[in-house]
Amino acid sequence: DYELFEEWGHLYPVPREDLINLHREHLLHLLEMGDMEKALQLLQRIEDPGICLAISEQSLDQHPNLAASHFLADYLTAHFYANLTTARRNEIQALYMGSKVLLTLPEFSRVNYFHLSSRPLLMLEQLLMNMKVDWVAVAVQTLHQLLAGQEIGFTIEDVDNLLSKYAEKALNFPFALKEKRS
Numbered sequence: 145d146y147e148l149f150e151e152w153g154h155l156y157p158v159p160r161e162d163l164i165n166l167h168r169e170h171l172l173h174l175l176e177m178g179d180m181e182k183a184l185q186l187l188q189r190i191e192d193p194g195i196c197l198a199i200s201e202q203s204l205d206q207h208p209n210l211a212a213s214h215f216l217a218d219y220l221t222a223h224f225y226a227n228l229t230t231a232r233r234n235e236i237q238a239l240y241m242g243s244k245v246l247l248t249l250p251e252f253s254r255v256n257y258f259h260l261s262s263r264p265l266l267m268l269e270q271l272l273m274n275m276k277v278d279w280v281a282v283a284v285q286t287l288h289q290l291l292a293g294q295e296i297g298f299t300i301e302d303v304d305n306l307l308s309k310y311a312e313k314a315l316n317f318p319f320a321l322k323e324k325r326s
Contacts (some may be wrong), residue, residue: 146170150189160195167199168206175203175212187219197224204236210258214243237296238262244290245283253279265298265306272310280307 149166152158158166167190174183190196197220204216217240225233242261245268246254253276260267264287271280284303291300 146173164195164198164202167195168202171199171203172206172208172212175208175215178211180211180215183215184219193224193227197227200224201232204239210243210246210254210261213239213261214247217243234297235262238264238298241287241290241296242267245286248282248286249279265302268303269306269310272306 146166146169150170153163167186171183171186174180174186187196187200190199200216200220200223204213204220207213208216217236220228220236221233221240228236239262242264245264246257246261249257257267257270260270268280268283268287271283284307287303288300291298291303
């Protein structure tokens with residue numbers, strides 16, 4: 145049906161909003177099916193960059209699954225970086241980094257942290273509070289690689305400060321130990 149609509153759109157004028165809505169639904173359908181190659185081909189076939197940007201942003205705002213969010217954030221950053229406001233750029237890059245961190249976690253645990261995918265620092269803090277030290281190590285390594293030379297609203301220093309804060313809390317004893325005498 146989507147392909148028929150696309151052919152119809154080449155033959156007859158279709159209102160811009162209808163075109164955006166139908167392409168968005170087609171893109172989301174392809175992404176939900178896991179067909180990233182066809183999704184990329186669809187975006188490349190759209191000649192008007194304004195329409196392509198609108199479709200990509202609206203699709204991302206629909207909060208699709210993890211792989212789709214990662215794909216869309218990457219696509220928007222790669223193709224429309226200059227067209228985005230600084231706040232939106234930071235939001236999309238944070239989502240990209242958060243989804244990348246999520247992809248490093250074991251598959252069974254991703255659902256527990258998916259709601260934090262647009263807030264990587266908060267996700268890292270949640271992992272620390274849940275004592276997932278091995279996962280934190282991989283997440284920090286991933287964030288360090290992604291943050292090198294990037295400005296997205298938080299820095300490597302923010303990650304290091306968060307780790308220092310929790311390391312300090314781990315060593316903080318709120319009570320005095322009494323020595324038992326025999």
